[in-house]
Amino acid sequence: MAKNNNEVPINGLYDDEGRIFEEPAVDGPAPRGAVDNAPQGEQAEVSLSKEELTALCKESVCPGCDVFKEAEGIRLRALADSENVKKRLLRETEEMKKYAGESILADLLPILDNLDLALAHTDNLSPECKNFVVGVDMTRKIFLDTIRNHGLEAVQATRGVEFDPEIHEAVGTVQDPALEDNRVAQVVQNGYRLKGRLLRPAKVMVNKP
Template sequence: MAKKTDTEVPINGLYDEGGKLKGVAEDVETEDAVEEMETEVSLSQEELVALCKESVCPGCDVYKEAEGVRLRALADSENVKKRLQREADEMRKYAGESILADLLPILDNLDLALAHTDNLDAACKNFVIGVDMTRKLFLDAVKGHGLERVEAVRGGDFNPEIHEAVGTVEDGELSDNQIAQIVQGGYFLKGRLLRPAKVMVNKA
């Protein structure tokens, strides 16, 4: 069989001018593309992330916008978690608020009973002692749940944040805006004002 030379014209169009069979390059390129696609599909998550980092420029606007959205979403999620935690803590801390508020009238009545014992005879002395002991036991019990009495004494300064003025009096022994009388005791529950102390305020 005669050897094909460089000057020979391709037979029936099967060869190109370089002497290579037509269509071979296209087939090779197609096979390479298929192999490349199979390689991409079989990439692991770490490899995909690495490819993304190589392909996306950290300085481009698209990357910056996506990063901003991601950071805002993380911040919003963290804020929601903190708010829910605070609300749960508040709920646990003040769970007994309504119950303790309902018990305050009992303390008020015990205080009222002890306030009118000055003119009682000796026969009632044991009764007064019993009432006073009951009041102390009751106070100790509610203190264990965070209940504390608001400071309000005759001659003390009126504080609108913890005192409620129910009237005014003129007492020459006191200065202006001082407490002249405690009408009803006030209470804190774990540092939060549960009920202000009701007082009469002196107006000189």
């Protein structure tokens, strides 16, 4: 039936032709395909704690399977490598502290050599010069005691001891019937150790009868 032109549409439910508007449903499930039309990049963010993530991993991987065993082996090897690196760094740090003054003490050795050389030529001196020699000898002793406090010690190199290539450096050979073969016949330059480490070998003449 045609709508009377004098009638006013109730709440806007009729159009000019007298047809009823269909109001969209407010409640109820969303039309099919509405979820599919959502942007592809938008996904729900999942936030897990470290403990929850660990538990999830244990649930996903069986402790008895090969994948779990391989992952556990990799983890243990990484821990072992980390401990080895830590120990090596600590060892290198301690060694660096121990031998920190090595280069300085090595530069001071020529001074000690010159004092030894001066004292080695003191024969047939006048009384005045002998007093000077006494002063040089006292200076040498004070200097030697000072560097000994830093861990420096002389290498054993005296006439008659057996030649040791680890602490002696042969600079020549001599023939001395009074000594056995491969014995130190003369010390040319004293050698020194620093806290057990060879700082400079003793230069010696070796007997070769």
